[in-house]
Amino acid sequence: xxxxxxxxxxxxxxxxxxxxxxxxxxxxxxxxxxxxxxxxxxxxxxxxxxxxxxxxxxxxxxxxxxxxxxxxxxxxxxxxxxxxxxxxxxxxxxxxxxxxxxxxxxxxxxxxxxxxxxxxxxxxxxxxxxxxxxxxxxxxxxxxxxxxxxxxxxxxxxxxxxxxxxxxxxxxxxxxxxxxxxxxxxxxxxxxxxxxxxxxxxxxxxxxxxxxxxxxxxxxxxxxxxxxxxxxxxxxxxxxxxxxxxxxxxxxxxxxxxxxxxxxxxxxxxxxxxxxxxxxxxxxxxxxxxxxxxxxxxxxxxxxxxxxxxxxxxxxxxxxxxxxxxxxxxxxxxxxxxxxxxxxxxxxxxx
Numbered sequence: 396x397x398x399x400x401x402x403x404x405x406x407x408x409x410x411x412x413x414x415x416x417x418x419x420x421x422x423x424x425x426x427x428x429x430x431x432x433x434x435x436x437x438x439x440x441x442x443x444x445x446x447x448x449x450x451x452x453x454x455x456x457x458x459x460x461x462x463x464x465x466x467x468x469x470x471x472x473x474x475x476x477x478x479x480x481x482x483x484x485x486x487x488x489x490x491x492x493x494x495x496x497x498x499x500x501x502x503x504x505x506x507x508x509x510x511x512x513x514x515x516x517x518x519x520x521x522x523x524x525x526x527x528x529x530x531x532x533x534x535x536x537x538x539x540x541x542x543x544x545x546x547x548x549x550x551x552x553x554x555x556x557x558x559x560x561x562x563x564x565x566x567x568x569x570x571x572x573x574x575x576x577x578x579x580x581x582x583x584x585x586x587x588x589x590x591x592x593x594x595x596x597x598x599x600x601x602x603x604x605x606x607x608x609x610x611x612x613x614x615x616x617x618x619x620x621x622x623x624x625x626x627x628x629x630x631x632x633x634x635x636x637x638x639x640x641x642x643x644x645x646x647x648x649x650x651x652x653x654x655x656x657x658x659x660x661x662x663x664x665x666x667x668x669x670x671x672x673x674x675x676x677x678x679x680x681x682x683x684x685x686x687x688x689x690x691x692x693x694x695x696x697x698x699x700x701x702x703x704x705x706x707x708x709x710x711x712x713x714x715x716x717x718x719x720x721x722x723x724x725x726x727x728x729x730x731x732x733x734x735x736x737x738x739x740x741x742x743x744x745x746x
Contacts, residue, residue, distance in 0.1 A: 434708065437701060437731055445699040445735045448631060448647055448660075452695050453739040455495055455613055455633070460687045461742050462496040462570040462580075462608050469494045469580055471612045472640035474562050480667075480683040480690070485619075486720050487662035487698070492614040496570055499524035499607045500553045507551035517546045517603070524552055524607040526571070530590065534603040539596045545607060549586040555609050556638050557583045561594045566638035568610040571601050580610050612636060617660050629659025629700065658702025661732060664719040668692040668738065681719060696736040704729045 460479045468476030471494060483490040501507050501522050517527035527544040529536045536543040549556075558567035567583040569591075579599055585592040591607075613635055620628035631647045648659070668677055668691050669684040677691060684690055696716045706729060713723035714734055726732070 434705070434731075437703075437705065438733070441699060441701050441731055441733045442735070445697060445733050448699065449695060449697060449735055449737050451633075451647055452615060453737060455615075456493070456693045456695070457739050457742055458495045458497060459493045459693065459741050460495070460690065462572060462610070469568075469610065469612075470562070470564070470582070471568055471580075471610060472562060472565055472636055477612065479687045482665065482667075482681075482683050484681060487664075487716075487724060488617045488619055488660075489663055489665045490614065490616040491665050492612065494610060494612050496608040496610045498572075499555050499569070499609050501547045502551050502553055507547060517544075526601055526603055526605040526607065527589070528603055536597065536601040538598060538600050541593045541596050543591055543601070544589050545591055546589070548588050552586075555583065555586070555607075557586050557592075558594075559639070563639050565611075565636040565640045566609070570608045570610055571605045572608060615663070617663050629661060631660045631663065658700050658730070660697060661700045661726075662696075662698035662714065662716055662720065662724060662734075664696040664716045666694040666696070666717075666719065668694065690741050692738050692740045694736060694738040696734070698724070698732055698734045701731040705731055 469479060470476045477492075477494070479494045481492040483492075501524060503522065517525070525546045526536060527546050528534055529540060530542045530544060554566065555569065556566045558564040561582050561584075564582040568580050569583060570580045579597075581597070582594045583591055584594045613633055616632055616634065618625040618627050618630045618632070627646070632644045633647060635643045635645065637643045664681075666679055666681055667683045668679050669689045670676075670691055671678045672686070672689060679694070696719060698714050698716060708729055708731055710726050710728055710730060710732055712732070713725055714732070715721060715723040716734065717736060
């Protein structure tokens with residue numbers, strides 16, 4: 396007969412044994428669920444990271460060759476000019492250098508954009524820099540002119556400055572959207588108050604309201620881990636040029652506030668969709684067309700690696716980046732990877 400003191404030692408031992416057996420049976424299930432949850436989280440994080448990198452690249456490529464027209468050479472930091480699109484083929488890393496242009500932005504503050512203020516030259520239409528008039532007040536800045544008036548002073552604009560020499564124009568090369576002709580870029584020699592002066596006279600007429608564009612060159616490249624001189628293996632960089640034409644690299648991961656550590660980019664490839672001038676069809680090639688005016692879109696294919704090892708995961712996949720790499724890449728390690736691609740239509744005045 397059971398006493399009121401509690402369970403016997405035998406009963407406690409049996410109960411503990413039963414619980415031990417149940418925990419031993421259930422633990423693998425919990426461990427599997429935890430591993431699956433970690434894998435899903437890591438995969439989602441990797442996909443978001445790769446998508447951010449793609450979008451960063453595509454935002455620049457969307458205006459590759461924009462405004463500069465069908466010319467193949469642009470006088471960016473060069474007396475003779477550089478090509479609008481320069482492709483260096485490589486496996487697993489392509490390198491792409493290109494000329495792009497974007498509207499000159501006006502700083503957003505009450506001194507620069509104030510709807511209640513009276514601009515002595517012309518009103519700001521939006522947050523971009525516009526042509527107001529010639530220095531004589533004519534709404535058309537005529538061919539041969541070297542000066543014109545804009546709707547914001549130098550202190551209110553971002554991203555451009557005057558060049559000390561005509562070839563030190565990393566931040567001084569400009570172009571215009573609403574021009575009567577294209578194929579022209581110009582270097583700023585002086586920007587004083589609302590007046591911009593150029594090194595060379597205009598070869599075209601520019602109408603009032605034309606947006607002023609800053610012309611830049613960028614290069615996307617990856618430090619190849621096989622290169623003994625690589626300072627940061629697998630790091631994707633966007634290289635720009637300063638106002639005096641010195642190289643100015645940006646680590647894309649750091650631009651997002653992330654640390655690369657052991658991760659990074661394992662492959663980067665570019666493809667070009669262009670109008671074939673002989674057949675009239677749209678073709679895709681690993682090299683850009685001879686004429687920038689034929690370029691319609693650029694496809695970016697990227698293979699991004701996680702920065703942490705997953706002990707219970709082995710990457711035994713093969714990656715050919717949509718047929719651009721042969722033989723396919725194989726790693727057989729414990730880093731998770733994701734391959735993504737995206738195509739951006741090139742907005743070019745050339746066509």
